[in-house]
Amino acid sequence: MNEYxxxxxxxxxxxxxxxxxxxxxxxxxxxxxxxxxxxxxxxxIPLGGELISVIQILVYLGAVAISILFILMLxxxxxxxxxxxxxxxxxxxxxxTGIVAVPLMSAAMSVNAVGERAYSxxxxxxxGRVLLTDFVFPFEIMSVLLTVAIIGAIVIARDxxxxxxxxxxxxxxxxxPEEVHA
Amino acid sequence: xxxxxxxxxLAALLFLLGVFGVIERRNLVGLMISIELMLNxxxxxxxxxxxxxxxxxxxxxxxxxxxxxxxxxxxTLFLAIVFAxxxxxxxxxxxxxxxLRG
Numbered sequence: 001m002n003e004y005x006x007x008x009x010x011x012x013x014x015x016x017x018x019x020x021x022x023x024x025x026x027x028x029x030x031x032x033x034x035x036x037x038x039x040x041x042x043x044x045i046p047l048g049g050e051l052i053s054v055i056q057i058l059v060y061l062g063a064v065a066i067s068i069l070f071i072l073m074l075x076x077x078x079x080x081x082x083x084x085x086x087x088x089x090x091x092x093x094x095x096x097t098g099i100v101a102v103p104l105m106s107a108a109m110s111v112n113a114v115g116e117r118a119y120s121x122x123x124x125x126x127x128g129r130v131l132l133t134d135f136v137f138p139f140e141i142m143s144v145l146l147t148v149a150i151i152g153a154i155v156i157a158r159d160x161x162x163x164x165x166x167x168x169x170x171x172x173x174x175x176x177p178e179e180v181h182a
Numbered sequence: 183x184x185x186x187x188x189x190x191x192l193a194a195l196l197f198l199l200g201v202f203g204v205i206e207r208r209n210l211v212g213l214m215i216s217i218e219l220m221l222n223x224x225x226x227x228x229x230x231x232x233x234x235x236x237x238x239x240x241x242x243x244x245x246x247x248x249x250x251x252x253x254x255x256x257x258t259l260f261l262a263i264v265f266a267x268x269x270x271x272x273x274x275x276x277x278x279x280x281x282l283r284g
Contacts, residue, residue, distance in 0.1 A: 002184060006188075013196060017200075026209060040226060043226060048233055049243055049246070055247065060222075064257040070261065090206060097198055097202040108190035130241070142252075146254065149256075153262035156262040157261070159269075
């Protein structure tokens with residue numbers, strides 16, 4: 001059972017990740033990200049993280065991925081204009097990714113493989129107790145951070161009167177539509 | 183099949199896809215999608231280490247909770263910043279948004 005969950009989650013996460021990284025259409029990329037998040041939630045179940053899996057679906061998939069889709073749908077459909085790929089930039093990206101890949105993969109491979117553990121699920125009670133004793137300070141910081149983020153988002157997105165003036169005209173002039181690029 | 187190594191390799195692959203996307207994309211929303219991929223691979227690592235090396239504890243799971251909370255805060259602010267940048271520049275291509283370039 002756990003094997004199947006692992007394979008399902010792995011295939012979904014990798015396929016979604018590839019779509020999210022290379023799709024030209026940004027809407028497809030956002031849907032790929034949603035698939036990756038769902039696959040990751042499946043992957044958490046064999047690791048004894050049922051609660052985290054549900055929270056991943058609720059918060060990550062239900063709020064973060066949806067808010068990305070909101071950004072795309074509230075903005076003009078620039079994601080439909082597909083420019084040419086810049087070959088030089090593509091090559092540079094592949095090279096840099098390769099440079100990062102070598103140490104990362106060798107580190108991942110070299111970890112001493114521990115055999116499969118007994119399936120132990122920490123209870124919600126246990127998580128809650130640790131969260132409110134050992135981790136109570138980060139927990140409170142997190143709540144302050146979320147409040148600040150919400151207030152900050154409102155302040156930043158507010159319609160400022162001075163924004164309605166000069167820079168737009170100039171920006172529109174210099175905009176080259178063929179460069180609008182996913 | 184289901185060992186610590188397989189989880190780590192999977193997370194490393196997702197992280198590399200995120201790195202590739204961050205370098206290659208020119209759109210702010212595309213960048214954010216790639217950053218979310220990288221955050222997600224980090225939380226896979228936390229869960230895998232917690233399960234295979236420290237069974238019976240929940241520290242890794244709590245770290246994953248914090249990662250999810252941070253991603254939510256980040257997404258909120260990102261939405262606002264994208265709107266503000268678009269209103270000002272009429273574009274969210276990172277190569278055209280360069281007024282802070284020294």
